[in-house]
Amino acid sequence: MRITGLRATPVAVPFREDELWAYGGRRGMVSILLEVDTDDGLTGIGEASAYPSADIVLAVIRSIEPLVLGEDAFAIERIMKRINIIGTWHHVKATSPGIAAVEMACWDLVGKACGQPLVNLFGGRVRDRVEYFYYLSRKPAAEIGADARRGVEAGFRTLYLKVGSDDPREDIERVEAVRDAAGPDALIRVDANEAWSSSAAIRVVAEMERFGLELVEQPVSGRNLAEMAYVRSRIATPLLANEASWTRYDQLEVIRAGAADVVSVDNQMDGGLLNLKRSAGMCEVAGLPVLKHSLGELGVAMYAAAHVMAATPNFLYANQGYASLLSDDIVVGASPLPYVDGCLELPTGHGIGVELDRERVDRYAELYLKESAAFSFHESEALTRTPELPKL
Numbered sequence: 216m217r218i219t220g221l222r223a224t225p226v227a228v229p230f231r232e233d234e235l236w237a238y239g240g241r242r243g244m245v246s247i248l249l250e251v252d253t254d255d256g257l258t259g260i261g262e263a264s265a266y267p268s269a270d271i272v273l274a275v276i277r278s279i280e281p282l283v284l285g286e287d288a289f290a291i292e293r294i295m296k297r298i299n300i301i302g303t304w305h306h307v308k309a310t311s312p313g314i315a316a317v318e319m320a321c322w323d324l325v326g327k328a329c330g331q332p333l334v335n336l337f338g339g340r341v342r343d344r345v346e347y348f349y350y351l352s353r354k355p356a357a358e359i360g361a362d363a364r365r366g367v368e369a370g371f372r373t374l375y376l377k378v379g380s381d382d383p384r385e386d387i388e389r390v391e392a393v394r395d396a397a398g399p400d401a402l403i404r405v406d407a408n409e410a411w412s413s414s415a416a417i418r419v420v421a422e423m424e425r426f427g428l429e430l431v432e433q434p435v436s437g438r439n440l441a442e443m444a445y446v447r448s449r450i451a452t453p454l455l456a457n458e459a460s461w462t463r464y465d466q467l468e469v470i471r472a473g474a475a476d477v478v479s480v481d482n483q484m485d486g487g488l489l490n491l492k493r494s495a496g497m498c499e500v501a502g503l504p505v506l507k508h509s510l511g512e513l514g515v516a517m518y519a520a521a522h523v524m525a526a527t528p529n530f531l532y533a534n535q536g537y538a539s540l541l542s543d544d545i546v547v548g549a550s551p552l553p554y555v556d557g558c559l560e561l562p563t564g565h566g567i568g569v570e571l572d573r574e575r576v577d578r579y580a581e582l583y584l585k586e587s588a589a590f591s592f593h594e595s596e597a598l599t600r601t602p603e604l605p606k607l
């Protein structure tokens with residue numbers, strides 16, 4: 216099953232409302248769909264998050280094509296070693312989503328060739344459904360409660376909101392409003408995206424803990440593991456590493472430093488599904504649960520990773536997804552993805568088990584050409600700001 220060609224298609228799918236975080240925002244999501252053709256007629260599908268930009272992902276895919284063409288799609292370890300060592304791509308984290316899309320498409324091909332869903336190739340089911348959180352857009356405290364209620368009524372167990380805004384009192388008020396609206400059983404996860412100083416993190420988290428927190432994600436810089444370990448020792452809520460733990464090498468350092476209670480892992484940030492499994496395995500050995508981070512993904516990438524998560528025991532928390540924000544998707548039969556009680560069921564087809572909906576792919580490829588600037592991680596308004604960090 217020799218690879219004969221790579222076809223990349225960037226698409227832009229609108230959010231229902233803007234995503235806002237400590238340093239920027241975006242109106243929707245850009246993904247790069249990747250189709251990998253083979254000489255036996257099968258086509259594998261992959262997807263890369265447009266990180267750090269769609270242009271970079273497209274350039275990466277173009278550049279690694281000579282290392283992939285003619286290779287046997289079953290030989291995934293060999294292909295990844297060629298890309299990373301011969302191609303020297305392992306030095307550059309920003310290239311990872313493009314490489315991950317190639318690897319994802321190869322796994323889709325392997326599943327199709329074997330007549331098996333991916334979950335059966337990654338260890339088999341330890342769970343039937345994979346759980347995701349409900350993403351609450353940043354809003355004034357008076358408005359965010361209604362969104363929290365909507366998430367709970369839709370069956371989501373975990374509500375996620377960004378904190379680390381310029382005024383920590385507003386963050387605290389938002390958490391209080393979410394708790395009031397969502398009731399005592401909802402799990403509330405906050406993510407500061409590295410914005411706080413250690414003293415701010417300890418002080419603000421203590422205030423928020425009055426309302427009950429599930430996890431505090433990356434409260435301080437992910438580049439300073441001693442500071443993470445210090446904050447972890449001073450707060451009662453489990454600390455979730457994210458910016459600190461994007462690759463397996465980073466995760467090893469987080470484990471060594473005792474810097475987190477839970478570790479975010481991400482195939483997009485570390486070159487593929489096989490590495491997602493390896494990340495979880497390394498954390499399992501260290502006694503740590505994991506969850507999947509997402510830069511924003513559509514149905515191909517969401518379901519590809521869900522197969523691995525369903526086959527891996529220590530994915531014990533709701534994973535990052537964009538269910539509450541995305542208005543649509545690009546896979547057949549999903550507009551947007553069909554979450555039930557905050558969970559996705561695995562597709563039962565071979566490989567990832569999804570098909571691209573050509574009409575919607577065309578529509579969102581056109582939207583990408585017209586409006587992608589507002590959908591990127593570096594939308595124009597964010598580019599004019601210079602954050603002063605850490606926030607005290």
Ligand SMILES: [Mg+2]
Nearest residue numbers: 406408432457
């Ligand atoms: Mg995060």
